[in-house]
């Protein structure tokens with residue numbers, strides 16, 4: 001008999017965030033619905049969006065949870081030098097048949113150790129799963145104020161069109177214009193990241209998530225970040241705790257005190 005066991009779920013910590021778009025944001029959508037002569041690069045949109053009880057809007061831009069999750073994860077892995085470690089591992093295992101392109105492909109894949117903080121938070125593919133995934137990302141939807149702003153300044157199409165060219169090096173003329181759709185600066189989206197707290201989890205897991213969010217603010221969301229797109233500001237606006245048992249209940253949690261208060265209580269309950 002070994003002494004390994006699965007960990008008990010203690011509750012759901014829902015962290016509500018606001019994402020402010022500081023520069024035009026492009027998260028790519030499907031080209032299928034675009035008519036000929038339209039945009040080359042549309043943004044992803046909701047077919048229908050419920051504004052209030054009796055009003056629906058169509059083709060409303062949003063930020064998919066998967067985009068946020070993927071970007072935060074990749075930045076955390078970069079910051080932890082995961083690609084460097086994976087590259088070295090490949091080098092070691094392929095001393096005789098080393099191929100640069102295969103090494104880069106391997107190094108660039110997500111961590112799949114199943115044990116590190118990043119795997120605990122974001123999950124591991126395939127058969128290396130060792131623990132339940134802690135984080136759940138919701139989709140991020142535009143706020144009511146943002147919809148009003150889009151209607152005022154953009155009309156019924158809630159995006160801007162950005163045209164970019166390639167400059168001919170000899171003649172300095174612009175060629176091959178490409179039309180990219182973007183969510184405009186000053187738009188705000190809201191959604192949440194739910195953290196499933198298991199036995200033994202401490203605030204360091206939340207701090208890893210927070211570090212990832214800080215890195216994202218230094219980097220960019222969506223496409224064309226090297227050309228100024230996708231700068232965002234992300235703020236925690238509210239926290240909610242739903243314990244699985246009465247003994248894990250914590251009163252008066254706020255976004256300021258939840259890390260200290262919650263994990264202390266859950267550990268000692």
Ligand SMILES: [Zn+2]
Pocket residue numbers: 111112113114115116117118119
């Ligand atoms: Zn890992």
